[in-house]
Amino acid sequence: MSRRPLGQLEAEVLAAVSVSGPATTAELLSRIPGDPAYTTINTILFRLHDKGLVTRERDGRQYRYRLAVDEARLVADKMHDHLRYASDSSSVLSQFVDALSPEEVDELRQILEHRGKRT
Structure with a gap:
């Protein structure tokens, strides 16, 4: 499996959040092409949250992410x-x-x- 640039993966995760609406890491994982690891998507979501591009709220033991920008x-x-x-x-x-x-x-x-x- 070839590796894609981190910026591209961030863009793909943002697009998945945009299309799906509020979603957990597991829900987004199935929408990202190339079969990335759960931990990779989770790390990207944490970084996007730190940048203010997504918001998150607790949903049981996990977070549900939502696009914070247009x-x-x-x-x-x-x-x-x-x-x-x-x-x-x-x-x-x-x-x-x-x-x-x-x-x-x-x-x-x-x-x-x-x-x-x-x-």
């Missing part, structure tokens, strides 16, 4: 951070758009057109 805002902020630190942001944007599916291009076009009408 997932779209979280991902958008990360994308913006990466773009801000790029030496050639135009090239980054161009490559990003080149990698989009036709459906995603249409969605982006609609968003930009709508934004243009608001200003």
Whole structure:
């Protein structure tokens, strides 16, 4: 089994919490691809809690985790951070758009057109 970067696993756990709503480590474990260890997911959840990205409440002997932030805002902020630190942001944007599916291009076009009408 190949190992994935920790950031990717954190993103997968956040996505699983976002989709499932309040869930325990065991419930989330079945939603994470690649058969990660229970302790790995539990550690990721503790770290996400420390970062303020998830909240938790006791449910018997375990915790039930809930997303504490808007997932779209979280991902958008990360994308913006990466773009801000790029030496050639135009090239980054161009490559990003080149990698989009036709459906995603249409969605982006609609968003930009709508934004243009608001200003």
